[in-house]
Amino acid sequence: SNFYYIITLLSLITTVTCSEEKMISRKLRNSVVVIGSGAAGLASAIEASNAGSMVYLLEKMSNVGGNSAKASSGINGCLTSVQRTRNVNDTVALFKADTMRTAAGRALEPLVDKLTLESADAIEFLISLGLPLTDLIQLGGHSSKRTHRLSTHAPIGFSLVKLLHSHAAQRDNIQILTSTTVTSLLWEQIGTERRITGITYRSDGADEDTTLPAEAVVLASGGSAFDQSEDGLMSEFAPHVRGMATSSGSQADGSGIKLAREVGVDLINMDKVQVHPTGFVDPQNPSQMSKILAPEALRGSGGILVNRQGQRFANELGSRGYLSQSIFNHSSAHSVFLESGRLQITAYMILNTEAVEAFGPSAIAFYVKRGLVKEFSNLDSLCADLGLPRDELLNTLQKYVASAESGTTDEFGKSVYPTSAFLSDNKLYVAEITPVVHYTLGGVMIDSSASAQWKDSNGDSQTFAGLFAAGESTGGVHGSDRLAGNSLLECIVFGRTAGRNAALVEKRDSNNAKEDL
Numbered sequence: 278s279n280f281y282y283i284i285t286l287l288s289l290i291t292t293v294t295c296s297e298e299k300m301i302s303r304k305l306r307n308s309v310v311v312i313g314s315g316a317a318g319l320a321s322a323i324e325a326s327n328a329g330s331m332v333y334l335l336e337k338m339s340n341v342g343g344n345s346a347k348a349s350s351g352i353n354g355c356l357t358s359v360q361r362t363r364n365v366n367d368t369v370a371l372f373k374a375d376t377m378r379t380a381a382g383r384a385l386e387p388l389v390d391k392l393t394l395e396s397a398d399a400i401e402f403l404i405s406l407g408l409p410l411t412d413l414i415q416l417g418g419h420s421s422k423r424t425h426r427l428s429t430h431a432p433i434g435f436s437l438v439k440l441l442h443s444h445a446a447q448r449d450n451i452q453i454l455t456s457t458t459v460t461s462l463l464w465e466q467i468g469t470e471r472r473i474t475g476i477t478y479r480s481d482g483a484d485e486d487t488t489l490p491a492e493a494v495v496l497a498s499g500g501s502a503f504d505q506s507e508d509g510l511m512s513e514f515a516p517h518v519r520g521m522a523t524s525s526g527s528q529a530d531g532s533g534i535k536l537a538r539e540v541g542v543d544l545i546n547m548d549k550v551q552v553h554p555t556g557f558v559d560p561q562n563p564s565q566m567s568k569i570l571a572p573e574a575l576r577g578s579g580g581i582l583v584n585r586q587g588q589r590f591a592n593e594l595g596s597r598g599y600l601s602q603s604i605f606n607h608s609s610a611h612s613v614f615l616e617s618g619r620l621q622i623t624a625y626m627i628l629n630t631e632a633v634e635a636f637g638p639s640a641i642a643f644y645v646k647r648g649l650v651k652e653f654s655n656l657d658s659l660c661a662d663l664g665l666p667r668d669e670l671l672n673t674l675q676k677y678v679a680s681a682e683s684g685t686t687d688e689f690g691k692s693v694y695p696t697s698a699f700l701s702d703n704k705l706y707v708a709e710i711t712p713v714v715h716y717t718l719g720g721v722m723i724d725s726s727a728s729a730q731w732k733d734s735n736g737d738s739q740t741f742a743g744l745f746a747a748g749e750s751t752g753g754v755h756g757s758d759r760l761a762g763n764s765l766l767e768c769i770v771f772g773r774t775a776g777r778n779a780a781l782v783e784k785r786d787s788n789n790a791k792e793d794l
Contacts, residue, residue: 315343317748317772318497319441324776348434349572351424353762354400380756424762430637456481473743493779500717500749501531514547520619545752547719554600556713579632579696587670719752727775747771
């Protein structure tokens with residue numbers, strides 16, 4: 278095998294050499310395998326590397342990043358330097374209350390405590406690495422402005438992954454292998470304790486598996502939203518959303534969750550799936566299953582939703598679950614079925630120039646170029662193109678402007694109006710949207726040290742020694758529904774924790790750790 282000689286790097290990202298980081302000790306602490314190269318996996322690899330471990334980061338796709346690279350709305354943080362600079366009033370207790378309320382009784386409180394308490398540290402960690410998180414926005418479900426975005430308003434995910442990858446790729450004690458699939462977790466039982474001993478993997482094109490011994494393994498392989506097969510996790514645990522479009526890529530196949538399940542790890546909240554209300558319907562390919570997400574921040578910046586009758590039907594800043602159900606209840610079917618055969622229900626999102634400025638004109642220009650957003654010079658041209666009733670839509674906009682200008686709570690309970698300038702002779706931007714499976718909320722059961730849990734013969738939870746998990750492959754952090762901006766935060770908080778604790782697992786046999794790249 279050429280495993281020890283090849284490092285496959287993401288072609289779009291240039292590796293920067295840093296001589297100081299090349300000067301690592303040959304006496305490596307232990308061997309850590311990280312499965313998955315999204316935000317959680319990269320954060321974990323960096324922390325384990327910082328602690329002196331030899332880290333093998335394995336990614337089954339040809340490029341690093343996973344779904345993290347597609348994240349768009351931002352990352353939450355409470356009591357951050359950015360909030361202080363903007364004089365934003367916020368507390369950890371308030372952040373926790375928002376998260377627990379959204380979770381509807383299904384989150385594990387110790388995990389939420391950790392998520393919220395360490396959120397500021399996560400933001401400062403990213404800023405220290407060079408991510409310009411200087412913009413703040415208040416998204417649906419939040420009691421304060423705490424979702425951090427890039428100063429450029431560009432989608433955060435790609436920039437965050439690119440930055441973390443560039444730091445990881447510089448290090449002699451991190452080896453990154455793409456197009457490499459982990460086929461099993463290796464473990465042993467000593468008395469009543471279960472402990473990880475390594476993994477087997479197969480690189481694309483290889484004829485057989487290769488064994489890689491390790492003291493610790495971090496599962497950071499993402500969720501299962503794309504696992505649509507008849508015997509897949511979605512069919513088993515969440516059949517009600519099977520066949521729906523998803524914002525996830527094909528890598529979100531639940532493979533890491535399945536690996537953990539095979540070795541007896543406990544799963545939690547597998548029936549809980551978050552449906553995001555707004556995925557873009559691409560006019561060129563309306564039936565495709567994988568959609569680009571229309572970010573929460575589009576509505577946070579002032580976008581409104583209307584059905585084909587030109588009527589609003591919901592508070593656009595309401596929770597994701599509420600908005601998704603409102604679209605299903607009040608909108609109409611698209612003329613094209615999804616590839617899965619499932620009916621696709623769609624609505625329209627309308628933004629004015631004020632909302633576009635708040636969201637980021639360059640990001641909107643990207644969506645316009647992709648054909649996902651249409652730009653119209655006035656209301657008449659919009660209605661003519663989309664077949665919407667002009668008088669009804671004009672009435673809808675006039676009612677909205679009146680509520681916004683008077684600051685009153687409207688018929689849908691909306692009392693915060695990011696923008697009000699919906700005038701018939703002004704430029705308008707429109708996207709057709711549909712609810713999409715966005716995030717699988719269940720997964721591997723962990724504790725606040727990011728250690729995977731299994732149940733013994735008495736039904737008591739035990740720690741699986743050396744096995745850690747972080748990100749969407751875990752369950753219990755978000756409960757029944759996830760607060761916008763908490764996914765990247767979860768990846769950084771629990772990814773860093775998993776990496777630090779994986780590095781603390783003692784080396785059992787010096788022959789097990791490969792100290793030469």
